[in-house]
Amino acid sequence: MLRKSVLPRIVLIVGCALFALPFYFMFVSAVKTGTEASLAPPTLFPHTFAWSNFADAVSYIPFFLYALNSLIITVGATIGAVLSNTLIAYGFSRIRWPGRNIVFYVCLATVFLPYPVVLVALFDIFGKLPSFGIQGARSWVDTFLPLIVPVFGNPFYIFLMRQFMMGIPRELSDASRVDGASELQTFWHVILPLTKPAVVVVAILAAVAAWNEFLLPLLYLQSNEKYPLAVGLAFYTQEHDVLYNLLMAASTLIVLPIVVMFLLFQRFFIEGITVGGVKG
Amino acid sequence: MAAAAPALTRSRRPRLGALERRNLRWGLLFISPWLFGFLALSVFPILYTFFLSFTRYSGIRPPVIIGLTNYERIATDPLFWKSAYNTLFYTALAVPIGVLMAMILAVAMNQKLREVGIYRAILYLPSILPVFAISLIFIYLLNPAYGMVNALLGLAGLPSPNWLGDPTYARISLVLIAQLGAGQWALVFLAGLRGIPIELYESAEIDGAGAWTKFRRITLPLMTPVILYDIIIGLSLGLQVFTSAFILTGGGGGRGGGAGPDNALLTYVYYLYKQAFQFGQMGYAAALSVVLFVVSLVLAGAVFRWARGWVFYEAEDA
CATH class of the missing domain: 1.10.3720.10 (MetI-like)
Structure with a gap:
């Protein structure tokens, strides 16, 4: 038995080392002094810990403003994704209507549509939609709307929720209907409470996806004060001479919330994966 | 298992019963966020992309149709x-x-x-x-x-x-x-x-x-x-x-x-x-x-x- 488990252990330990090393280097570089960070060859462990790098990094760029923007986009996209994808999944699982399966297959097939295909057209469309003064913009461009609204029907989340809802016994819905509840009441009072684990999974996946998104805020946001961390930091490194240790400190701060979320909700992340959750 | 549709008639236009009509209405209502997104954020933009690909367009002035020129350029x-x-x-x-x-x-x-x-x-x-x-x-x-x-x-x-x-x-x-x-x-x-x-x-x-x-x-x-x-x-x-x-x-x-x-x-x-x-x-x-x-x-x-x-x-x- 011992002999049998040696090889997989070696494979996994080497794999873990390779996967963790970049982040180890990110962190040690984040706490190196400026001179030590530009040593060649680099030191594997910091001689002195410059914890002040974190304070410097957040004052070099408008870090908290960008973080607030990231947070608003993430919360908006998450709430929208949870509400709409639960409704959609309910329609695809708890009600039998003619043509349901065909429409569901069409929904799944949209996974094959590479998002960049519609980038140009969507930008042009959003540029013509009135924003009614939201965020001081004339159209949806330069507002958070194009980053939040399109998450509302994600085939992965719909699939995941639908799988979950299919597992809830039909009799519960029937009983609720017999009691005279409308479809909306059945959804809200009977099915939704039982779907909580799937709701948490979708919320987590949607939140991480929104926090990590780069291309869309890069396209749609034009004023500096509306940038989320992703775009703000990328532009900053383009326009200034980068101090590597501060860049690594900022990267650490961006990665940290996701690491914390993962440690808190590990079980839900893993559940999302095994039903087929994939980064969009 | 619920009984399948009451009768699988071969008539050309199967008429839906009251329950099915009701279910269809509710089903479509529930999936409407996806349906809207699919039409407005996928189908229409794809068609629009095809149209734009035959034009010269800067995003500011209206697009000018130039036939296959863009594809020849590609x-x-x-x-x-x-x-x-x-x-x-x-x-x-x-x-x-x-x-x-x-x-x-x-x-x-x-x-x-x-x-x-x-x-x-x-x-x-x-x-x-x-x-x-x-x-x-x-x-x-x-x-x-x-x-x-x-x-x-x-x-x-x-x-x-x-x-x-x-x-x-x-x-x-x-x-x-x-x-x-x-x-x-x-x-x-x-x-x-x-x-x-x-x-x-x-x-x-x-x-x-x-x-x-x-x-x-x-x-x-x-x-x-x-x-x-x-x-x-x-x-x-x-x-x-x-x-x-x-x-x-x-x-x-x-x-x-x-x-x-x-x-x-x-x-x-x-x-x-x-x-x-x-x-x-x-x-x-x-x-x-x-x-x-x-x-x-x-x-x-x-x-x-x-x-x-x-x-x-x-x-x-x-």
Whole structure:
């Protein structure tokens, strides 16, 4: 038995080392002094810990403003994704209507549509939609709307929720209907409470996806004060001479919330994966 | 099981009963957010993209129809071919390497190790971290002078390439960075492995099958649907690769629209982005989008057709 488990252990330990090393280097570089960070060859462990790098990094760029923007986009996209994808999944699982399966297959097939295909057209469309003064913009461009609204029907989340809802016994819905509840009441009072684990999974996946998104805020946001961390930091490194240790400190701060979320909700992340959750 | 439709009549226009009509109304109402998004954010934009691809359009003045000019320009545009080559190079390496890594890690994790939870967490975590942040880290790690990668390669007595300065190594850098996402697929594969009935292995052992035979004859065939899933999604995401290339080149790149040494980091979507949003060539970018759309569909179709020869489908319960 011992002999049998040696090889997989070696494979996994080497794999873990390779996967963790970049982040180890990110962190040690984040706490190196400026001179030590530009040593060649680099030191594997910091001689002195410059914890002040974190304070410097957040004052070099408008870090908290960008973080607030990231947070608003993430919360908006998450709430929208949870509400709409639960409704959609309910329609695809708890009600039998003619043509349901065909429409569901069409929904799944949209996974094959590479998002960049519609980038140009969507930008042009959003540029013509009135924003009614939201965020001081004339159209949806330069507002958070194009980053939040399109998450509302994600085939992965719909699939995941639908799988979950299919597992809830039909009799519960029937009983609720017999009691005279409308479809909306059945959804809200009977099915939704039982779907909580799937709701948490979708919320987590949607939140991480929104926090990590780069291309869309890069396209749609034009004023500096509306940038989320992703775009703000990328532009900053383009326009200034980068101090590597501060860049690594900022990267650490961006990665940290996701690491914390993962440690808190590990079980839900893993559940999302095994039903087929994939980064969009 | 609920009774199937009351009567499967052969009449040309099946009339729906009151209950079915009610269900249809509610069903459509519940899925309406998706239906609206599908029509407004997918179908219409695709049609609109086709239209724009036949126009000259800067995004400001109304589009002017110019026929096939954009497509003629594509055929002779060296940067189009370069970016297509870079993207196919990336996809052709990243997808098979990704499948292989996911399979190796998943098989290793499937060996009833007590501490498997730790491996799972460490391997999975990088796949949910933002690609832009990972790419920022790699700008530093791949630096030929201060970077850790070459320092470690040097310690191991291996050559120290100029990662982001050499066209081939720059392309390989993109592939390497993408592999940090392999942990996610390793877990998808692991879930697949755990679904294989243990009895199959037990009876194979009785027949005297060794580890390799069991993998080759039981594990691999039963995992083919998962492998196909990985290939299809990997292909689609591979053709879209953008963020890592954008960050590694600092977003700017050459005046003429290139990026990276010998334009090696100019991926297809990066080029599309530059044409549309840096040069205001929305019509040309729309034509590039149409090409991406067609190539994606053709490749996905080709993979499905090819997969018919090797994917093993169990008798599914409907």
